[in-house]
Amino acid sequence: xxxxxxxxxxxxxxxxxxxxxxxxxxxxxxxxxxxxxxxxxxxxxxxxxxxxxxxxxxxxxxxxxxxxxxxxxxxxxxxxxxxxxxxxxxxxxxxxxxxxxxxxxxxxxxxxxxxxxxxxxxxxxxxxxxxxxxxxxxxxxxxxxxxxxxxxxxxxxxxxxxxxxxxxxxxxxxxxxxxxxxxxxxxxxxxxxxxxxxxxxxxxxxxxxxxxxxxxxxxxxxxxxxxxxxxxxxxxxxxxxxxxxxxxxxxxxxxxxxxxxxxxxxxxxxxxxxxxxxxxxxxxxxxxxxxxxxxxxxxxxxxxxxxxxxxxxxxxxxxxxxxxxxxxxxxxxxxxxxxxxx
Amino acid sequence: xxxxxxxxxxxxxxxxxxxxxxxxxxxxxxxxxxxxxxxxxxxxxxxxxxxxxxxxxxxxxxxxxxxxxxxxxxxxxxxxxxxxxxxxxxxxxxxxxxxxxxxxxxxxxxxxxxxxxxxxxxxxxxxxxxxxxxxxxxxxxxxxxxxxxxxxxxxxxxxxxxxxxxxxxxxxxxxxxxxxxxxxxxxxxxxxxxxxxxxxxxxxxxxxxxxxxxxxxxxxxxxxxxxxxxxxxxxxxxxxxxxxxxxxxxxxxxxxxxxxxxxxxxxxxxxxxxxxxxxxxxxxxxxxxxxxxxxxxxxxxxxxxxxxxxxxxxxxxxxxxxxxxxxxxxxxxxxxxxxxxx
Numbered sequence: 001x002x003x004x005x006x007x008x009x010x011x012x013x014x015x016x017x018x019x020x021x022x023x024x025x026x027x028x029x030x031x032x033x034x035x036x037x038x039x040x041x042x043x044x045x046x047x048x049x050x051x052x053x054x055x056x057x058x059x060x061x062x063x064x065x066x067x068x069x070x071x072x073x074x075x076x077x078x079x080x081x082x083x084x085x086x087x088x089x090x091x092x093x094x095x096x097x098x099x100x101x102x103x104x105x106x107x108x109x110x111x112x113x114x115x116x117x118x119x120x121x122x123x124x125x126x127x128x129x130x131x132x133x134x135x136x137x138x139x140x141x142x143x144x145x146x147x148x149x150x151x152x153x154x155x156x157x158x159x160x161x162x163x164x165x166x167x168x169x170x171x172x173x174x175x176x177x178x179x180x181x182x183x184x185x186x187x188x189x190x191x192x193x194x195x196x197x198x199x200x201x202x203x204x205x206x207x208x209x210x211x212x213x214x215x216x217x218x219x220x221x222x223x224x225x226x227x228x229x230x231x232x233x234x235x236x237x238x239x240x241x242x243x244x245x246x247x248x249x250x251x252x253x254x255x256x257x258x259x260x261x262x263x264x265x266x267x268x269x270x271x272x273x274x275x276x277x278x279x280x281x282x283x284x285x286x287x288x289x290x291x292x293x294x295x296x297x298x299x300x301x302x303x304x305x306x307x308x309x310x311x312x313x314x315x316x317x318x319x320x321x322x323x324x325x326x327x328x329x330x331x332x333x334x335x336x337x338x339x340x341x342x
Numbered sequence: 343x344x345x346x347x348x349x350x351x352x353x354x355x356x357x358x359x360x361x362x363x364x365x366x367x368x369x370x371x372x373x374x375x376x377x378x379x380x381x382x383x384x385x386x387x388x389x390x391x392x393x394x395x396x397x398x399x400x401x402x403x404x405x406x407x408x409x410x411x412x413x414x415x416x417x418x419x420x421x422x423x424x425x426x427x428x429x430x431x432x433x434x435x436x437x438x439x440x441x442x443x444x445x446x447x448x449x450x451x452x453x454x455x456x457x458x459x460x461x462x463x464x465x466x467x468x469x470x471x472x473x474x475x476x477x478x479x480x481x482x483x484x485x486x487x488x489x490x491x492x493x494x495x496x497x498x499x500x501x502x503x504x505x506x507x508x509x510x511x512x513x514x515x516x517x518x519x520x521x522x523x524x525x526x527x528x529x530x531x532x533x534x535x536x537x538x539x540x541x542x543x544x545x546x547x548x549x550x551x552x553x554x555x556x557x558x559x560x561x562x563x564x565x566x567x568x569x570x571x572x573x574x575x576x577x578x579x580x581x582x583x584x585x586x587x588x589x590x591x592x593x594x595x596x597x598x599x600x601x602x603x604x605x606x607x608x609x610x611x612x613x614x615x616x617x618x619x620x621x622x623x624x625x626x627x628x629x630x631x632x633x634x635x636x637x638x639x640x641x642x643x644x645x646x647x648x649x650x651x652x653x654x655x656x657x658x659x660x661x662x663x664x665x666x667x668x669x670x671x672x673x674x675x676x677x678x679x680x681x682x683x684x
Contacts, residue, residue: 017427018416018417018420018425018427019426019427019649020408020409020536020537020648020649023536023647023648023649024427024645024647024653025645025646025648026643026645026646026647027647066362067362071680074360074678075678077678077679078360078673078677078678081673083360083671083672083673083677084361084672084673085359085360085668085672088667088668088671088672089667089668091671092663092664093660093664194362194365195362195363284367301643302644303367303368303369304364304367304368305365305367305368306362306365306367307361307362307365311366314664315664318434318435318660318661318663319657319660321434321660322431322434322435322656322657325430325431325433325434326427326431329425329430329433330425330426330427330430331420331423331425331426335420335425336417336419336420336425337419
């Protein structure tokens with residue numbers, strides 16, 4: 001676990017409370033992360049906001065996904081109507097939800113709500129199995145949109161920020177980025193995403209293998225070009241969001257595999273970003289574990305979730321509330337009349 | 343997982359929602375348990391109540407605990423004042439808290455609050471390393487107090503009930519009960535409780551070994567006598583609570599090792615109790631896994647918690663809210679315009 005002075009003080013405070021030391025297990029670890037990321041022994045967990053970034057992926061045309069790109073538009077509509085998993089969980093966990101479209105293929109929604117922003121940099125990334133998915137300019141544009149969202153949330157008083165995504169096909173760029181930025185073998189980074197069968201999985205593996213091989217050599221000399229080539233519009237936006245949010249003394253909660261791939265980018269281009277991060281859950285995607293290890297992050301939950309849409313960040317929000325409550329509201333051993341040696 | 347018709351219907355409903363099938367992982371499993379235990383596809387998770395049963399244990403005199411019995415009284419006072427871990431987590435998770443003393447050694451609190459009940463059957467159990475911890479009458483008396491609490495909660499409209507305990511030394515009877523009722527080897531059932539060192543652990547192991555050996559043979563002929571001999575006052579009360587709550591179409595959430603030992607008793611004396619249960623967390627105590635397996639229960643969380651006081655039931659309450667929300671408020675695939683084969 002990453003430690004700073006507030007982390008050490010939080011640990012000492014937890015050890016002084018009216019319970020056996022360490023007996024609240026993972027809840028105590030979350031409390032330490034809250035103290036560390038917010039730089040205080042009185043961390044707060046509300047107001048909080050999840051910003052979802054949506055986009056489509058050219059590589060879907062090469063057959064890497066069990067679902068067609070049309071689903072991205074349908075899910076954007078479902079989120080706008082409040083019927084998506086993320087809508088339901090955001091409401092249930094008192095988390096403000098924003099949806100920022102940086103590159104879906106579909107038509108813009110008619111009379112969209114306040115929480116939706118059409119900020120499309122282009123309609124879908126290019127097919128990374130044929131050409132670079134994004135130019136450096138496109139990547140930077142998305143990054144800046146993400147950074148803007150982090151600044152706006154901070155100005156509006158949100159202390160816990162989370163990010164997630166909607167984009168059919170995006171576990172393919174996430175696998176590329178994980179292999180590229182952690183140096184892991186491609187076969188360890190490729191999984192079934194939202195339900196790929198064996199044929200799709202094999203094709204996905206070949207595409208990721210080739211894309212990583214083509215872009216690995218220039219990572220040191222031109223990281224931006226190399227990363228943009230195997231990235232996605234919403235992934236670039238999440239990376240900018242995470243890098244900026246990390247500078248704002250927020251606790252920044254990651255969703256699963258794709259959001260963590262964005263965190264790898266953010267840490268690569270803006271070192272230190274990882275110190276603000278809290279990983280919500282361990283996804284069922286195999287590459288997620290490698291990405292988290294590279295960032296020195298321990299996921300709070302391991303729930304076999306693989307939905308995306310920020311759901312893996314939303315489910316842990318009440319556990320953050322609990323951890324903050326333990327740190328700030330429990331009696332100490334000395335308050336209840338206990339002295340060592342009773 | 344235990345299934346009934348509502349479980350199967352809930353599974354089908356979850357599969358029709360606007361997400362890849364099974365992609366919410368453990369949250370979906372919790373939703374199925376809620377539907378199954380409440381017998382409806384629209385389970386509710388509030389109002390909910392945690393009933394804590396407190397008592398002391400004669401076996402502490404034989405040196406099985408890192409903490410003295412005096413801590414039980416201090417923790418009762420801390421819960422009454424609202425500074426205990428369970429107080430903080432109950433408030434944070436909107437769970438009504440009741441504290442029922444069935445056998446602590448201390449003085450009754452001065453001007454106790456409404457949520458406290460002094461129902462002491464005796465002051466501490468006897469030392470199970472020397473003589474039977476409880477008579478059958480004492481056991482039955484405690485059981486009935488627990489059952490009363492379950493009925494009262496149901497009458498007051500609580501739909502989710504949870505139980506936990508406060509009682510220094512109670513992982514020793516819990517280890518005895520787990521070995522006795524699951525047939526597991528004693529060495530697999532004995533752990534460090536709230537911080538036993540190697541010397542204490544060794545003594546605890548010897549005491550549990552002997553007590554189980556003495557009481558095993560009469561389990562078939564006189565289960566009540568055998569169970570009472572290695573039990574505790576708060577454990578007997580929890581068992582009665584669980585058996586009665588199971589009859590009331592509630593979802594009944596278990597805390598950790600000691601509460602699960604009580605569930606083993608309830609299932610032994612009132613078969614079928616397990617069908618109403620939901621295990622909150624996998625405790626750090628080694629015997630807990632064996633007890634859960636015997637009851638065919640999958641814990642929701644594995645958080646390395648070992649505090650008791652119902653904390654392992656409280657932490658999962660918001661996850662129950664989320665699971666119920668997913669089951670009842672999400673759009674279906676057909677609602678968002680998706681037909682298989684798009």
